[in-house]
Amino acid sequence: MARPRAPGHHDQRTAILGHAAALFAAQGYPSTTMTQVADAAGLSKATLYHYVSDKQQLLREIAHAQVDALHASVDEVIAAFEADPAGSADEPPERALVRALIERLVAGYAGQADALRVLTDEVRYLDADAQDRLRQRQRELVSRLAGAITRWQPALAEAGLVKPLTMLLFGMVNWLFTWLRPDGGLSHASLAPLVADLFIHGVPCVRPPVPRASKSGPDGPAPSVQTAQPLPSGDLPP
């Protein structure tokens, strides 16, 4: 059989990013060598450096492409919703949008597990500048989800609970690739409604301020729950 045609520059870059994402996801960024990336892509290390300027660029592009893809998913769901806001008739449209967003995010994990893992676990190894830009985009993603939840449950927003609940949702979703095996008996498609049901039926039942007696003594007024600056991923102290 003939040797496959050398792909174009753009395609070769795409392939390299895919191999790099798989290696970063499996081994972590710092312990993945450029030689491994080159081998996986079927290139010499020198040739690899013909397509990318350095190791950081691989991480930067994988992460940015992934967060862009997540935004695009939200775009699509919202566009479909605005075209037909009625939803599925058995639930209010605001809730239907939240459900659709959750199911879409979960479903997206099927084919993007590697890049998503890089986005959540390896971003800490990015340069400070690239990391800041990425976190900004991630915060925007959180805000879009939080906005949909606020329109569904406005009372929660007044209590300052929307951002925390949104982050709990991201916790469930981002933790998936940690335990969900693509070859397991449980698929992403069958898990998506589970996550959506759990969140959608649980959220209306949370009790805002928490007047329950906790371990801490009465050392002040009941703490009003405030929204901390939400950071989708850990950050690196100086």
Add this chain to the structure above:
Amino acid sequence: MARPRAPGHHDQRTAILGHAAALFAAQGYPSTTMTQVADAAGLSKATLYHYVSDKQQLLREIAHAQVDALHASVDEVIAAFEADPAGSADEPPERALVRALIERLVAGYAGQADALRVLTDEVRYLDADAQDRLRQRQRELVSRLAGAITRWQPALAEAGLVKPLTMLLFGMVNWLFTWLRPDGGLSHASLAPLVADLFIHGVPCVRPPVPRASKSGPDGPAPSVQTAQPLPSGDLPP
């Protein structure tokens, strides 16, 4: 002022593990150098090696101590429950136990953020043997939570949903240190009931098999949801 007394061997080791956990959590295991660990502990590198045999041992002991601490937390909650199974009278005891376990796990994140982050994010860098032993202990922890949930909602166990729901719970909890700042307006103590309420009110509402029309066509019988082998953390392909 006199030079402080040299702490005992055990105390010095404990201090070293604490500094290493902080560095591993902040920078990741591979990019943390033994020199940094030594500096943080106020020791020379050679002296550091008097207390630990190698870098892997640091990671191994931090992770094992942390999973042991989590088991101890579960022990305590269950012991308290068995001493007084009635719970808080306004909810069934099985549900009260699940709530107590959730709140205890969340509260535990207050003082153990570094070690927990190491446990969830850095275990992949452990040797295969140590990693296997640790994952076994983590699976046992998941099983203990799943057992409590099963006793509360036996119907979910028959549908094979307990392990997935347990992992969603761990997702919310393990994701906390990613966005919850200790100095933020939102404390672990005020968040714990939020997580518990969300889970406890959401779980009874999940619909088992999912007879909803999904995107996939009718290419077979409705997939029976099975429990995949739950892995609390990612694993390293060969």
Add this chain to the structure above:
DNA sequence: CCTACCGATCGGTAGG
């Protein structure tokens, strides 16, 4: 002879 520790440097390998 022990412990606790130091300054200096080893062999090997990383990214480029």
Add this chain to the structure above:
DNA sequence: CCTACCGATCGGTAGG
């Protein structure tokens, strides 16, 4: 697109 290397720095250990 490869072989041959570099400056640096890693984890770990030597002698005293």
